[in-house]
Amino acid sequence: MPESHIASFGRFRRSHEFWLLMVILGLCASLGFANAQFLTMQNLFDLLTSYAFVGILALGLLVVLIAGGIDISFTATASVAQYVTLSLANAYGANWMSVFAIAIGIGGALGALNAIFIQKLRIPSIIVSVATLNIFYGLLIFFTGGKYIYSLPDWFATGIFWFEFEWGKDSSYGVNLQILALALAFLVTWLLLNRTNIGRQIYAMGGNADAAQRLGFHIFGLNILVYCYMGVMAGIASLIQAQLAQSVAPTVLVGKELDVVAAVVLGGASLMGGVGTVLGTFLGLTLLAVLQNGIILLGVSSYWSPFFVGLFILISVSATAWSQRERRSRSARR
Amino acid sequence: MSNAPALSLRRRMVGLAGSGTVATLILLLLALWVVFAVTIGDRFFSVSTLQSMAFQMPELGILSLAMMLALLSGGLNLSIIATANLSGLTIAFLLTRYIPGSQGLAWVGIQVLAIAAGFAVAALVGLLNGFVIAYLGVSPILATLGTMTLCKGIAIGLSRGNVISGFPEPIVFIGNGTVFGVPFALIVLAFCALPVALMLNATPFGAKVYMIGSNEKATRYSGVDTRAVLLKLYVFSSLLAGVAAVVMLARFNSANAAYGESYLLVTILAGVLGGIDPFGGFGKVGGLLLALIILQVISSAFNLLNLSQFLTLAIWGGILIAVAAVPHFAGKAPR
Numbered sequence: 301m302p303e304s305h306i307a308s309f310g311r312f313r314r315s316h317e318f319w320l321l322m323v324i325l326g327l328c329a330s331l332g333f334a335n336a337q338f339l340t341m342q343n344l345f346d347l348l349t350s351y352a353f354v355g356i357l358a359l360g361l362l363v364v365l366i367a368g369g370i371d372i373s374f375t376a377t378a379s380v381a382q383y384v385t386l387s388l389a390n391a392y393g394a395n396w397m398s399v400f401a402i403a404i405g406i407g408g409a410l411g412a413l414n415a416i417f418i419q420k421l422r423i424p425s426i427i428v429s430v431a432t433l434n435i436f437y438g439l440l441i442f443f444t445g446g447k448y449i450y451s452l453p454d455w456f457a458t459g460i461f462w463f464e465f466e467w468g469k470d471s472s473y474g475v476n477l478q479i480l481a482l483a484l485a486f487l488v489t490w491l492l493l494n495r496t497n498i499g500r501q502i503y504a505m506g507g508n509a510d511a512a513q514r515l516g517f518h519i520f521g522l523n524i525l526v527y528c529y530m531g532v533m534a535g536i537a538s539l540i541q542a543q544l545a546q547s548v549a550p551t552v553l554v555g556k557e558l559d560v561v562a563a564v565v566l567g568g569a570s571l572m573g574g575v576g577t578v579l580g581t582f583l584g585l586t587l588l589a590v591l592q593n594g595i596i597l598l599g600v601s602s603y604w605s606p607f608f609v610g611l612f613i614l615i616s617v618s619a620t621a622w623s624q625r626e627r628r629s630r631s632a633r634r
Numbered sequence: 635m636s637n638a639p640a641l642s643l644r645r646r647m648v649g650l651a652g653s654g655t656v657a658t659l660i661l662l663l664l665a666l667w668v669v670f671a672v673t674i675g676d677r678f679f680s681v682s683t684l685q686s687m688a689f690q691m692p693e694l695g696i697l698s699l700a701m702m703l704a705l706l707s708g709g710l711n712l713s714i715i716a717t718a719n720l721s722g723l724t725i726a727f728l729l730t731r732y733i734p735g736s737q738g739l740a741w742v743g744i745q746v747l748a749i750a751a752g753f754a755v756a757a758l759v760g761l762l763n764g765f766v767i768a769y770l771g772v773s774p775i776l777a778t779l780g781t782m783t784l785c786k787g788i789a790i791g792l793s794r795g796n797v798i799s800g801f802p803e804p805i806v807f808i809g810n811g812t813v814f815g816v817p818f819a820l821i822v823l824a825f826c827a828l829p830v831a832l833m834l835n836a837t838p839f840g841a842k843v844y845m846i847g848s849n850e851k852a853t854r855y856s857g858v859d860t861r862a863v864l865l866k867l868y869v870f871s872s873l874l875a876g877v878a879a880v881v882m883l884a885r886f887n888s889a890n891a892a893y894g895e896s897y898l899l900v901t902i903l904a905g906v907l908g909g910i911d912p913f914g915g916f917g918k919v920g921g922l923l924l925a926l927i928i929l930q931v932i933s934s935a936f937n938l939l940n941l942s943q944f945l946t947l948a949i950w951g952g953i954l955i956a957v958a959a960v961p962h963f964a965g966k967a968p969r
Contacts, residue, residue, distance in 0.1 A: 372899070421959040424913070427906050430899050431951040431958075438948030446944075555895060558712065558779060565776050572773070603794050607787025614766065614780035621772045 316568035316620055320583040323616075324590060331594040338597050345473050351589045352478035353541040354556075355582075358563040359489040360533030362581045365564060366493070367526040368506035368573025369425035371414060374560070375553040376436035377531050378538035381406040383444060385539065386548050389453050399456065403535035410436060411531025415524045437554045449548035459543050478540045485533060490578040492529075502526060506573030562609070563588050566616055587612065655909035658960050659924045662953070666928065670935040677938060685817065687934045689810075692819035693882050694897055694904065695926050696826050700874035701901035702922055703867055706834070708847045708914025709767065709774030711868065714875040715898050716785035717759045719891050722879035723789050725752035726798035726889035733802050745804060753876045759785055760872025764865035789891035799888030809884030819881050826877055831919035833870075843867060847914025903954050904929060928953070 312318050332339040357374055364371045385403040388394065394402070410432070417428040464474040475483075493499040505512040505522055513519050542548050567584025569576030591612060592605050670678045677683065697714055704711035728748035736744055759781055766777040811818045834840035842863045845853040854860045883889040902912070908925030910917030929950055936946045 417955055417959075421955070422962045423955065423958040426902070426912055427954065427958050430902050430906075431954040433899065434903070434947045434951030434954075438944040438946070438951065441944035442942045442948065558782070561775075562779060562783065565779070570773075571775055601791070601794070604787060604791040606783050607791050610780050610782070610784030610787050613783060614777070617772045617776040617780060618766055618770045621770045625771055 317577065317580050317583055319619070320566070320568070320580065320587060320616075324583060324587050327587070327590050327594060331590070331597065335594075335597040338594065341473055343593070343597075345479070347589050347593055348482065349476060349478045349544065351585060352482040353537050353544070354560055354563055354588070355482050355585045356485045356533050356537040356540070357560045358567075358581050358585055359485050359578070360530035360537075361560055361564050362567070362569055362576050362578065363489065363493070363502065364425075364526055364530050365569045365571060366506045366574065366576045367502045367522065368509060369418065369523070369526065370571065371411075371425065371429045371527060371530050372557045372561070373410070373414060373429040373433040373436060374530055374534040375555070375557045376433045376440070377407055377410045377534040378541070379550050379553045380410065380436050380440050381535040382538035382542050382548050382553075383440060383449070383550050385535075386449055386452060386456070386542060389456065390449070390451065394453070395455070396460075399539060400536065403539050404532050405535075407531035407533070407535025407538070408528045409531070411527040411529070411534075412524055414531075415520075415527035418527070419520050419523050433554070433557070440550055444550055446551050448550070450546075452542070452546065452548070456543060457546055477543050481536055481540045485536065486578060486582065493578060498522070498525065503574055506575075508574070559588075562613055566613060568620065587616075655957065655960075656918075656921055656924065658957055659908070659921065659928060662957070663924065663928050663931065666931050666935070670931070674935060674938050678935060681815075683934060683938065685812075685815070687930050688817045688820045689885075690933070691926055691930050692817070692823040693878055693885065693894065694900060694929075695823045695923070696874055696878040696881060697894070697897055698901040698904040698908075698922055698926060699826055699830055699919070700871045700878065702905050702908075702910055702917065702919070703830070703843070703871040703874070704774060704778075705902075705905050705910050705912060706843050706847050706914060706917055707864060707867055708850065709864075710778060710902075710912075711763065711871050712775065712778040712898065713759060713763060713782040713785060714871065714878070714901065715894050716782045716789065717756050717872050717875040718879040718882060719889070719893055720759070720785045720789045721752040721756040721876045722883040722889040722893070723793055723798060723891065724755045725749055725879065726801070726883055727793075729801050729805065730798055741802070745802060749880055752879055753873060756872045756876030756879070757869055759875075760869035761865070763872065764868035767868060768861040768864035786891060793891055795891060797888050797890045799886075801883070801887055805880075805884050806887050807884070809881055809886070819885065822877065822881055826874060827919050827923060830870075830874075834919065839863065839866070844915055847911070847916070849915075900929075900950070903950060907954050907957055 328339070337343055357378070360374065361371060381403040384406055385399050388402060389399050414425075414428055414432055417423055417432070418425050459477045460480070462475040462480065493502065501512065501517050501522055502525075504515070505517060505519060509519065538553075541553070563585045564576070564581055565571070565584070566587055567576070567580035567582070569580065588609065591608055595605050595608055596602055697718065700714045701711055725748045728751055729745065732744045732748075733741065763774075763778055763781050766772045766780070767774050807818060808822065809819055813821060834843065842853065842858050842860075845856075845858065846860050846863060850860055879889075882893060886893065904925050905917070905922055906912055907928070908917065908922035910922065932949055932953075933943070933946045936943070936949075
């Protein structure tokens with residue numbers, strides 16, 4: 301049906317995602333012109349690998365934001381999951397299955413704790429997650445003394461490398477642990493939000509929690525699921541970060557939570573709930589990655605990187621708010 | 635009026651919750667004092683302990699006031715720390731550039747001008763925040779996330795991440811001096827808290843801020859220029875961050891783009907612990923100060939007990955959840 305295609309393209313053209321895509325394409329084209337390094341396979345794979353950590357966390361946060369909540373404790377959750385999992389793996393031995401099972405279990409459990417505080421004690425999610433961030437992180441450093449773990453199991457340090465292929469003269473590429481996990485996280489989150497009944501319920505709950513409750517949705521169950529999902533994503537992200545860094549550093553993740561928030565909100569998710577897409581999050585993440593990578597390739601000192609990121613966030617959120625206001629006033633005039 | 639009973643019920647509930655928080659906090663503070671008096675003894679009440687508490691509180695206190703203003707309007711200001719650091723670096727740059735070699739009136743003038751320049755930078759950031767939030771309609775979290783990153787970027791870009799240090803005596807005095815045994819920084823905190831409390835409770839502007847926090851739309855339809863109020867509010871919030879900048883750079887005798895980053899979430903914690911509704915409309919400066927004292931007492935006591943500062947963080951988080959949950963348990967009994 302071509303007509304519906306045209307209609308849906310028209311809708312896409314007016315969406316936040318469309319403008320984001322245009323900005324990214326413009327940036328990529330100009331960066332490609334300015335520096336031949338930018339549009340190479342090497343750079344693409346490096347970017348995917350280094351932004352996988354932020355990307356996986358962003359997908360977890362996207363689900364929480366759509367449900368109408370917020371979570372900023374995920375960096376602490378990731379630090380705990382990372383430390384405990386790899387300490388256990390060092391002490392008792394483990395394989396891929398078991399390290400992921402442990403990290404996911406820890407992440408999910410800490411996420412559930414957030415959901416219980418939010419739902420059963422009726423405390424706003426921002427307060428709970430500020431509190432649990434401090435609790436998880438404080439206890440972790442108290443019990444571990446903040447010591448880094450440098451020796452990881454050999455198989456873990458080696459990582460995985462699938463579908464190796466040659467490109468150009470002497471460089472080979474493949475799907476590594478980071479890229480694989482990022483792709484899976486995108487796929488699962490997309491399926492959850494767009495192809496399941498639960499996904500629709502999450503959107504509905506974020507749009508109007510009271511209405512959702514009166515429709516008979518299991519609000520507590522949904523909240524448990526949403527915050528556990530965030531925790532699970534934090535657990536997975538923590539392992540791929542440790543594998544990339546080749547060490548466990550309990551003090552370096554906490555403090556990075558707002559980077560993840562930036563990626564998600566650049567992608568158009570609303571902090572009021574009910575709004576946000578996986579495509580938008582992917583584009584927000586891409587914009588962030590291209591921006592930071594491009595600045596370095598252009599020879600601008602990386603000290604200036606946050607300046608440009610901040611500028612783009614301000615312009616992007618202002619433009620979105622402005623266009624919404626225009627649309628509202630136009631529909632009001634009609 | 636048909637909705638009068640509903641309104642009065644709501645008001646009564648809010649009144650209970652409000653006074654409930656303060657009562658809870660006072661009880662908590664007394665309990666903490668008893669516990670620490672038993673476990674630590676006289677050392678906990680010594681002059682030097684009290685003085686070190688009084689030295690540590692002002693930075694966090696002034697930053698929490700800055701956060702509180704935004705919270706009361708139903709917003710949030712994530713840019714306070716970055717603003718403080720940018721304005722601190724401005725002051726530090728001017729001081730270290732022009733103070734050496736200057737004497738007499740110029741020596742005094744440069745210090746005053748440097749601090750004025752720092753406040754000007756803070757006010758500019760506040761104007762930007764206020765404009766984007768009030769006139770463009772961007773949600774405060776997103777807007778201040780943007781300005782936070784922007785300010786941090788300018789600060790890091792210009793200073794290349796370096797520390798600027800070495801200030802003249804009067805500046806260092808602001809952070810480390812005492813007047814009749816009272817730390818000067820604490821006096822600065824008082825000079826911030828008092829006007830803010832008066833502004834919120836005794837002026838039409840303050841009333842409008844609380845109204846916006848309770849219901850922005852209704853406030854606008856009742857004829858209040860909510861945009862102008864919000865713009866001013868974010869400028870005030872930023873100026874408080876500027877004051878915090880002076881105290882911070884004076885205490886460390888240095889400035890850097892990354893100082894105090896861990897304070898950001900603690901200011902929210904302190905505010906909410908002090909009974910400020912994170913969705914706006916309710917909260918008093920008194921409650922915030924009480925919360926700050928509680929946080930400081932725990933921190934100092936743990937320090938005396940040789941317990942990790944990270945355990946302090948965990949306890950702060952636990953207390954936040956406990957106090958936030960009190961209305962829930964208190965409300966359960968009558969219902």
